[in-house]
Structure formats: structure tokens, C-alpha cells
Amino acid sequence: MAATGAVNKAIWxxxxxxxxxxxxxxxxxxxxxxxxxxxxxxxxxxxxxxxxDVSFHFIxxxxxxxxxxxxxxxxxxxxxxxxxxxxxxxxxxxxxDLAGVCIY
Numbered sequence: 001m002a003a004t005g006a007v008n009k010a011i012w013x014x015x016x017x018x019x020x021x022x023x024x025x026x027x028x029x030x031x032x033x034x035x036x037x038x039x040x041x042x043x044x045x046x047x048x049x050x051x052x053d054v055s056f057h058f059i060x061x062x063x064x065x066x067x068x069x070x071x072x073x074x075x076x077x078x079x080x081x082x083x084x085x086x087x088x089x090x091x092x093x094x095x096x097d098l099a100g101v102c103i104y
Contacts, residue, residue, distance in 0.1 A: 003031060003040070007059050010068055029059075030073040040070055 010027040017024050031037055040059050062068050081087055082095035096103070 003029060003036060003059055007062055007068060011062065014067070027068045029068055029070045031070060032073050032075065032078060034072060037070055037072055 006029055010029065014024065014027060040063055059070075063070055076094070077098060079095050079099045082092050082099075087095070
């Protein structure tokens with residue numbers, strides 16, 4: 001469900017950028033769930049999975065059109081951790097650097 005929301009927002013932002021005639025950047029969906037990535041990228045997993053809804057089909061279509069790329073993000077590089085979990089100061093600094101945030 002989170003991947004579907006992210007893809008919807010990415011498509012909306014791509015449309016906004018195109019409407020403003022700005023340089024279009026490549027969109028990448030970063031996901032930490034290897035099984036979700038396999039479901040999105042491989043048709044054969046659909047046949048063996050019970051609980052697939054329309055959202056996976058939507059994401060898969062967008063990925064096949066090459067509008068959005070899907071990548072695996074490793075645990076140490078999940079930027080959202082600094083906002084959603086209790087992390088050490090070193091992990092917070094690492095996430096802050098990954099996000100490109102400067103604190104003066």
C-alpha cells in the first residue's frame with residue numbers, strides 16, 4: 001500500500017514538472033521489502049500469490065513503462081528511520097547526510 005501511494009505521488013510530481021516545463025528527473029521507488037520488489041517486477045509471482053490487489057498491477061504497469069524505477073534500499077541507508085524510529089546520534093547523522101540536510 002505504501003508503494004502504491006509513493007508511485008501515485010511520483011506520477012503527480014512528474015506531471016507537475018512537465019507542466020512547468022522543467023527538466024524531468026528520473027523517479028526511483030526505493031523499497032526495503034525484497035518480496036514486494038519481486039512482486040512488482042516479475043509476472044510469474046502473481047500466479048502463486050493469494051492476496052494481490054489492483055495496486056500491484058498498477059505499480060507493475062508503471063514500472064514496465066519505465067516511468068519509475070524500483071530499487072532495493074539496504075537497512076543502513078533507510079533515510080526515513082530518523083523520522084520514524086529511535087536512532088543513535090551516529091545513525092541520525094548518517095540519515096541526515098543521506099537526505100542532504102545541513103544544520104547550522
